[in-house]
Amino acid sequence: MVRAVLLGPPGSGKGTQAARVCKARGLLHLSTGDLLRAAVKDQTALGLKAKGFMDRGELVPDELVFALLRERLRSPASGAGFLLDGFPRNVSQAGTLDAELGARGIARVVHLKLDDEEIVRRLLGRGRPDDTEPVIRNRLKVYRAETSPLIAFYDRRGLLVTIEASGSVDEVAQRLDAALFGRQGGL
Numbered sequence: 065m066v067r068a069v070l071l072g073p074p075g076s077g078k079g080t081q082a083a084r085v086c087k088a089r090g091l092l093h094l095s096t097g098d099l100l101r102a103a104v105k106d107q108t109a110l111g112l113k114a115k116g117f118m119d120r121g122e123l124v125p126d127e128l129v130f131a132l133l134r135e136r137l138r139s140p141a142s143g144a145g146f147l148l149d150g151f152p153r154n155v156s157q158a159g160t161l162d163a164e165l166g167a168r169g170i171a172r173v174v175h176l177k178l179d180d181e182e183i184v185r186r187l188l189g190r191g192r193p194d195d196t197e198p199v200i201r202n203r204l205k206v207y208r209a210e211t212s213p214l215i216a217f218y219d220r221r222g223l224l225v226t227i228e229a230s231g232s233v234d235e236v237a238q239r240l241d242a243a244l245f246g247r248q249g250g251l
């Protein structure tokens with residue numbers, strides 16, 4: 065069973081790549097960004113609370129995000145395994161995840177590496193409502209301050225594999241598949 069995390073800056077292609085490998089390998093794709101956007105669209109109580117944080121490019125409070133994730137992590141559909149996309153996003157969320165999973169913890173973390181110039185270029189081309197320049201800048205700042213420490217956090221545990229996120233969607237997909245399932249340390 066695959067229990068993996070995809071880590072990387074906004075615009076690194078986490079969502080696209082996660083959807084693709086999950087479909088190909090029958091994994092449950094757990095995207096906190098998608099779950100939050102669905103809650104905002106449906107105007108649930110949680111979505112209404114989350115919206116302002118998302119519009120400003122800030123992190124949504126941990127308890128709201130985990131409320132969306134918890135049942136899904138426990139759902140039987142995650143039998144073949146799951147790939148987390150956009151979670152954890154800070155060290156506190158990583159601790160919550162450890163506590164939730166217990167002994168059957170995360171076995172692999174794939175870090176999609178991309179330089180800042182390429183990040184901004186991609187996000188400005190994407191045109192999601194939170195993809196305006198000031199909000200992108202803030203998301204990058206939050207990524208550096210809060211999320212990037214997770215790279216060292218998981219590396220110390222021997223779980224991290226870093227892959228290059230530039231190149232075509234197909235090229236990155238091959239790298240991700242190899243990082244998750246390849247012979248060198250496949251799960």
Ligand code: ADP
Nearest residue numbers: 074075096097117118122123124129150151153
């Ligand atoms: P990107 O990777 O391009 O930033 P996401 O779809 O992963 O896009 O996230 C969009 C927004 O949703 C984030 O800027 C943040 O406000 C919120 N969000 C997503 N995941 C989390 C999380 N784990 N913790 C807090 N906020 C989150």
